[in-house]
Amino acid sequence: MSWEAVIGLEIHVQLRTSRKLFCGDLVVFGAEPNRHVCPVCLGLPGALPAVNPEAVRLALRAALALGCTVHPESVWARKNYFYPDLPKGYQITQFDRPLATGGALVFDAASGGEGQVRLRRIHMEEDAGKLLHDRIPGATAVDLNRAGTPLVEIVTEPDLRDPADARAFLGALKRTLEYVEVSDCNMEEGSLRVDANVSVRRAGEDRLGTKTEIKNVNSFSGIERALRMEVARQVGVLEDGGQVVQETLVWDDHRSELRAMRSKEESHDYRYFPDPDLPVLRVSPRTLDEARAALPELPRARRARIQEVFGLSAYDADVLTQARATADYFEAVAGALGDGALAARWVSGPLQALMNRRGEAADALPLRPPTLAALVRLVEEGTVSDAAAKKLLPELAETGETDVRAVVEARGLVQVRDEGRLEAWIDGVLDAHGEEVRRYREGEGRLLGYFVGQVMKASGGAADPRRVRELLLQRLAER
Ligand SMILES: [Zn+2]
Numbered sequence: 001m002s003w004e005a006v007i008g009l010e011i012h013v014q015l016r017t018s019r020k021l022f023c024g025d026l027v028v029f030g031a032e033p034n035r036h037v038c039p040v041c042l043g044l045p046g047a048l049p050a051v052n053p054e055a056v057r058l059a060l061r062a063a064l065a066l067g068c069t070v071h072p073e074s075v076w077a078r079k080n081y082f083y084p085d086l087p088k089g090y091q092i093t094q095f096d097r098p099l100a101t102g103g104a105l106v107f108d109a110a111s112g113g114e115g116q117v118r119l120r121r122i123h124m125e126e127d128a129g130k131l132l133h134d135r136i137p138g139a140t141a142v143d144l145n146r147a148g149t150p151l152v153e154i155v156t157e158p159d160l161r162d163p164a165d166a167r168a169f170l171g172a173l174k175r176t177l178e179y180v181e182v183s184d185c186n187m188e189e190g191s192l193r194v195d196a197n198v199s200v201r202r203a204g205e206d207r208l209g210t211k212t213e214i215k216n217v218n219s220f221s222g223i224e225r226a227l228r229m230e231v232a233r234q235v236g237v238l239e240d241g242g243q244v245v246q247e248t249l250v251w252d253d254h255r256s257e258l259r260a261m262r263s264k265e266e267s268h269d270y271r272y273f274p275d276p277d278l279p280v281l282r283v284s285p286r287t288l289d290e291a292r293a294a295l296p297e298l299p300r301a302r303r304a305r306i307q308e309v310f311g312l313s314a315y316d317a318d319v320l321t322q323a324r325a326t327a328d329y330f331e332a333v334a335g336a337l338g339d340g341a342l343a344a345r346w347v348s349g350p351l352q353a354l355m356n357r358r359g360e361a362a363d364a365l366p367l368r369p370p371t372l373a374a375l376v377r378l379v380e381e382g383t384v385s386d387a388a389a390k391k392l393l394p395e396l397a398e399t400g401e402t403d404v405r406a407v408v409e410a411r412g413l414v415q416v417r418d419e420g421r422l423e424a425w426i427d428g429v430l431d432a433h434g435e436e437v438r439r440y441r442e443g444e445g446r447l448l449g450y451f452v453g454q455v456m457k458a459s460g461g462a463a464d465p466r467r468v469r470e471l472l473l474q475r476l477a478e479r
Contacts, residue, residue, distance in 0.1 A: 003238075004203045005231045006211075007166050007196060008158035009117075011173065012151050013183045014127070014191035015058040020148035021091065021126045022049030022278075027150075029189045033132070035145035037420045041126075041148035043088030048277055054123065055150035058182045059099055060283065060291045062152050063122045065298060068103030068287055074083040074123070078280040079270045084131035093125035093153075095272040098283065106300060107172035110164035117169050118157040121219070127151050146190075152182075158197065158208070163227035167220045168193065175299045179324045187218055191333075194223055199244070200234045210244040214258065216291055217251045220455060226251040229258060259428055303325055310340025317449075319348045325363035326352070332369035338377060346376055350390045354397055366400035368395065388413045413466040421464055429454040430475065440476060455463050 013472070016289035020027055023040035039047035044291065063070050075106045079094035081169070089264040100122045101153055127149035132141040154211040155171070162164050168375035173371065201213035214230060217223050234244050234445040268365060299321055304328065307317035322352045351372065355365060378384045383405075384392075392407065401407055418424065429451060430437055455468045 002203045003200050003231075004205075005161055005163070005236045006199050006201065006208055007157045007160035007163070007225070007227060008196075008198075008278065009155075009156045009170070010195040011154045011155075011167060011170070011175060012127075012193040012195075013062070013154065015055050015062075015150040015152060016181060017052060017054045017058065017150055018050055019054070021052050021055050021124070021150035022148055022332075025148065028145065032143055033135075033141065034145060036145045037147070038273060039477055040146065041087070049092065049143065049147070049275075050387050051278065051281065052150060056281065056283075057291065058150075059122070059124045059152045060288065061180045061295065062154070062177060062182045063100035063103070064288075064292050064295055064416055064429070065176055065182070066122065066154070068119060068122055069288040070100045070283055071097070072283055072285075073097070074099045074281045074283075076275040077272045078275050079272055080124075081270055082350065083128070084140070085131050085144075085191075087129070087144060087147060091126060091128060092275055092278070094281075098123035099152075099283075105169065105173055107165075108310045110162060110168045112235045115158045115165055115169065116158075120157050122152055122154050125151050125153060135287075135469035144264035163224045165260060166196065167224040170220050170223060172299070174320065179296060179299050181324075187220075190218070193218060196223060196227060198227055198230050198234070200238065200299055209238075210246050211249045212244065212246065212328055212473055215250050215261070215364070217253070217414055219253060222251060222253045225256060226258060231258075233258075292305055296324070299324075306331070306340075310334055310344065312340060312344050316344045316348060319352075320344060322447065324363060325361045326355075328448055329362035333373050333376070336373035342376065343373075346372060354393050357394075358397065365397055367397040368402070370401050371404055373397060373455050374402075378408060382415060382417060382466075385412050385415055385465070388415075410462075412462065414462070416459060416462045417464045417467050419471070422459075422468060423475075424472055425455050425458045425463060426451075426468065429458055437476070448476075452475075 018026060020041060023038050023450055025036040025038050025041060028036060040049055060070060074094055075097040076092055078090040079093050080090040081097070082089060098121045101120065103119040104116055105119065106114055106116045127146050129147040132143055135141045139416045140350070160169060177183045179184055183191055194217050196217065197211045198214065199209035201207065201209045209228055209350045212230060214226050214405075217226055219373040223327070230249065237244055248261040249263050303317045303321040306312060306321060307314060310349050312320070320330045329351070330343055330347045333347055337343050351362075354367070355362060359366070375389050375396070379389045392411070392413070395401075396404070396407065432455070433451070435448050436450065451472050452465060453467050454461055455472070456465060
């Protein structure tokens with residue numbers, strides 16, 4: 001009899017603010033340890049927190065983009081626990097009255113078709129600091145730069161049934177949050193962290209099995225691997241007649257293994273209570289309307305529209321909408337060229353390769369859409385060859401030069417299509433290769449490519465190879 005996994009996720013997302021949630025300290029990744037701290041985030045006596053409105057605005061955007069119900073009033077709560085990375089002795093979060101509840105996200109299921117995951121809640125909270133185990137030999141150091149960084153925690157219903165879908169869902173979530181510019185979702189820098197709850201049951205059963213929690217997963221592939229491993233383990237325990245024990249497991253990505261957390265670390269007596277230093281968080285109907293009006297087109301809608309309007313394949317539309325900046329870039333080039341398929345070919349091919357090489361997003365690339373469109377036009381009208389144009393892209397990206405025609409001329413890349421000049425090169429080549437011409441006429445058709453190559457060489461690469469080929473066929477037929 002087959003087994004079914006039941007998976008729910010808790011995703012911590014760092015909001016893209018310049019400052020912390022309750023104080024004026026800058027949020028900077030990789031800064032010198034304990035550089036960005038103050039009495040508020042250090043929890044010194046008498047220091048009072050004040051909410052960063054920018055963080056609230058971003059949390060609202062996330063909630064609206066995910067179709068959640070935003071509550072007009074939500075409450076800040078203290079989650080009390082002792083740990084060296086938590087200087088106040090409590091974390092400010094939201095508990096029984098979160099910012100938003102409900103909502104759902106549709107995604108492309110790993111097995112094909114659409115999947116949907118309902119969301120339970122989205123709340124705001126502050127991040128803790130970070131323990132550094134590699135700075136001081138034999139000791140652990142504490143860096144509090146990250147303490148107080150604004151986060152939202154997104155909690156899903158246990159709607160996922162397959163580890164591959166958990167990964168697919170996270171990809172869709174990341175894309176949505178990047179589109180609405182709520183977070184950069186950079187997993188290496190810890191801007192997106194995932195915990196998972198997982199249990200198994202016999203297929204067709206409604207009752208939930210005992211679940212375990214997986215923590216500390218910091219890559220999408222890690223989530224899929226950790227879940228696969230844990231599902232297989234639970235199935236093994238149950239098939240052997242045993243019982244799954246509710247516990248928290250830590251994922252070790254390097255060793256690809258799960259180990260149980262010490263029970264001390266998972267004591268859940270947090271003694272939540274409303275933070276007396278912070279007033280109720282109020283979101284007015286007007287603020288909500290403004291936030292809703294400011295939302296951009298979301299990824300799936302954009303993908304569908306781009307596919308429809310520009311007549312693209314589903315695959316191209318998906319590639320071009322992976323990042324919002326790339327979709328913007330594509331639409332600008334397609335508009336300028338009046339040809340979606342042509343723009344798609346250039347943007348998803350050579351331009352994407354260029355962005356990968358430079359490690360830049362489309363909106364950071366000094367080569368702007370009108371310049372690419374101008375270059376593609378020169379290729380289409382035969383002024384410059386496809387290959388030469390592609391070779392020119394890195395230079396245009398480097399210099400930010402916009403007068404493409406001038407660059408093509410200065411580099412001597414203008415293709416020669418003048419019949420007189422082409423014929424002179426062709427005659428020269430045919431005269432010098434009488435033997436090959438004789439063999440060609442006796443049936444060695446493949447020599448045509450050799451002649452084209454010789455003409456291109458004679459022209460220093462400037463001849464239009466397509467026209468050379470046509471003229472060579474004519475001329476060889478005449479001789
Ligand atoms: Zn501070």
